[in-house]
Amino acid sequence: MVSKLVTSRSIWQSALLISLALGCGSQRHIQGPVDGYDLLFINADVFAPPFGHKTSVGISNGQIKHTARTTASMRTYDLGGKSVIVGLTDAHCHLYGLGVDLENVSVRNLMSETEAAQTVAAAAKTRPAGEWLLGRGWDQNKWSAQAFPTKASLDAVVGDRPVMLRRIDGHAAWLNSEALTAAGITKTTPEIAGGKIIRDANGEPTGVLVDNAMELVDRKLPVATPEVRERRILAAAKIATELGFTAVHEMGIDWETAATYEKLAREGRLPLRVFAYLGGDPARAEELRTKKPAPPVGRFVMRGVKFFVDGALGSRGARLYEDYSDDRGNRGLWVSEPAQLQAAVDAAVAGGWQVAIHAIGDAGIGAVLDAYAKHPADKRLRIEHLQVFAPQDLARIVSTHTVASMQPTHATSDSPWAEARVGAGRIEGGYAWRTVLDNKVPLAFGSDFPVEEVNPLLGLDAAVNRGGWRMDQALTLDEAVTAFTVGADFAAMEP
Numbered sequence: 001m002v003s004k005l006v007t008s009r010s011i012w013q014s015a016l017l018i019s020l021a022l023g024c025g026s027q028r029h030i031q032g033p034v035d036g037y038d039l040l041f042i043n044a045d046v047f048a049p050p051f052g053h054k055t056s057v058g059i060s061n062g063q064i065k066h067t068a069r070t071t072a073s074m075r076t077y078d079l080g081g082k083s084v085i086v087g088l089t090d091a092h093c094h095l096y097g098l099g100v101d102l103e104n105v106s107v108r109n110l111m112s113e114t115e116a117a118q119t120v121a122a123a124a125k126t127r128p129a130g131e132w133l134l135g136r137g138w139d140q141n142k143w144s145a146q147a148f149p150t151k152a153s154l155d156a157v158v159g160d161r162p163v164m165l166r167r168i169d170g171h172a173a174w175l176n177s178e179a180l181t182a183a184g185i186t187k188t189t190p191e192i193a194g195g196k197i198i199r200d201a202n203g204e205p206t207g208v209l210v211d212n213a214m215e216l217v218d219r220k221l222p223v224a225t226p227e228v229r230e231r232r233i234l235a236a237a238k239i240a241t242e243l244g245f246t247a248v249h250e251m252g253i254d255w256e257t258a259a260t261y262e263k264l265a266r267e268g269r270l271p272l273r274v275f276a277y278l279g280g281d282p283a284r285a286e287e288l289r290t291k292k293p294a295p296p297v298g299r300f301v302m303r304g305v306k307f308f309v310d311g312a313l314g315s316r317g318a319r320l321y322e323d324y325s326d327d328r329g330n331r332g333l334w335v336s337e338p339a340q341l342q343a344a345v346d347a348a349v350a351g352g353w354q355v356a357i358h359a360i361g362d363a364g365i366g367a368v369l370d371a372y373a374k375h376p377a378d379k380r381l382r383i384e385h386l387q388v389f390a391p392q393d394l395a396r397i398v399s400t401h402t403v404a405s406m407q408p409t410h411a412t413s414d415s416p417w418a419e420a421r422v423g424a425g426r427i428e429g430g431y432a433w434r435t436v437l438d439n440k441v442p443l444a445f446g447s448d449f450p451v452e453e454v455n456p457l458l459g460l461d462a463a464v465n466r467g468g469w470r471m472d473q474a475l476t477l478d479e480a481v482t483a484f485t486v487g488a489d490f491a492a493m494e495p
Contacts, residue, residue: 313421
């Protein structure tokens with residue numbers, strides 16, 4: 001077995017990721033000695049959950065198999081003891097969103113509002129006049145004042161076109177005045193349920209919209225053509241496969257994007273398996289009772305639907321039972337009211353859909369557990385993120401047979417400020433995958449890219465080492481690999 005304490009250096013230096021997209025069925029099961037391989041890797045430490053470790057792995061007719069024998073016809077590679085991880089799956093990501101990001105302006109990892117605005121100004125010089133300038137990646141928690149940005153800094157550098165920059169987590173947007181005008185957002189614009197228009201002391205919009213308030217501007221954005229969607233999917237898939245993923249769970253797409261995926265899969269152009277989840281609207285969920293999931297097409301299937309119950313911790317939109325420790329009077333947002341969410345879950349399950357719900361705050365998680373309570377275990381209902389759960393809700397996570405879909409790199413990204421948000425007591429239920437696993441809750445790992453980086457080695461490192469933060473919740477490397485492989489398969493309704 002691999003020791004629980006594995007250095008970051010050892011993970012980075014020993015991993016060799018065999019990336020094979022092998023169709024919608026699971027193909028990572030290790031079989032007995034078989035001749036006639038196309039490729040054979042020997043002298044390796046092969047992670048093969050749930051079968052433990054093997055010393056060799058073969059690839060024949062597009063399938064991965066274990067063998068103890070070699071033949072003269074095999075192409076054999078001696079790996080010198082390096083590790084091989086077979087069948088890595090990202091159980092929560094936004095592949096199409098990564099494709100969009102590749103075409104937009106990145107303000108990721110910039111250390112001030114001014115630096116982000118200057119980056120936007122430089123990008124504007126390369127774009128056609130009047131065209132929307134879109135981007136993503138700002139995080140006010142990295143800035144010295146840790147305050148939301150304002151339209152003024154964008155107006156000072158770009159005044160001839162609308163600018164919208166999504167926060168790193170996608171749960172807030174920073175706009176200039178042109179974008180606010182295009183969206184019709186003024187001092188008199190009423191608040192939208194499940195969202196917030198940040199305003200100054202005079203009630204004027206400052207330029208930041210949180211959660212559902214972003215819908216006011218999203219509906220004004222240009223609609224992508226099928227050709228553009230195809231280009232974005234293929235560009236993102238190329239990155240994911242090159243970094244070692246064989247499959248992804250695509251969380252929250254629309255029908256048009258799903259149609260593009262189906263076309264690519266039907267033409268044999270999708271280089272990895274995609275288990276997609278429809279971006280569900282609880283207000284229209286009754287439609288899902290009769291609009292059943294379609295059967296798989298090649299490497300693509302969409303048999304799940306994703307809802308949101310709350311926002312994100314970084315923008316203080318995650319719904320809590322009690323006030324934020326660093327923002328008294330604020331308990332976050334209900335992106336979907338609990339009663340509406342319950343009705344949506346019931347309708348989707350009745351229609352044969354697997355349900356996945358974004359829930360980060362403890363009250364948000366509690367509301368999802370309420371909605372799941374009456375549904376049977378074989379539905380494999382999922383909570384996406386399960387970021388900060390209350391002690392009293394752990395037993396309900398177990399009893400509802402909820403699948404915990406968690407993202408290790410969220411812990412390493414959020415650790416500088418997460419405890420300040422919720423306090424020392426509540427953080428005990430935060431990013432707690434050791435507690436989840438020890439209580440035999442099904443665990444699936446992903447990255448949430450492009451919120452986080454795509455590279456799966458970062459996720460494995462975070463799961464094992466956690467950046468040194470709250471190491472009582474660390475996993476062994478074997479456990480982390482299992483969550484990125486077998487656990488991800490289980491969460492995708494694979495056998």
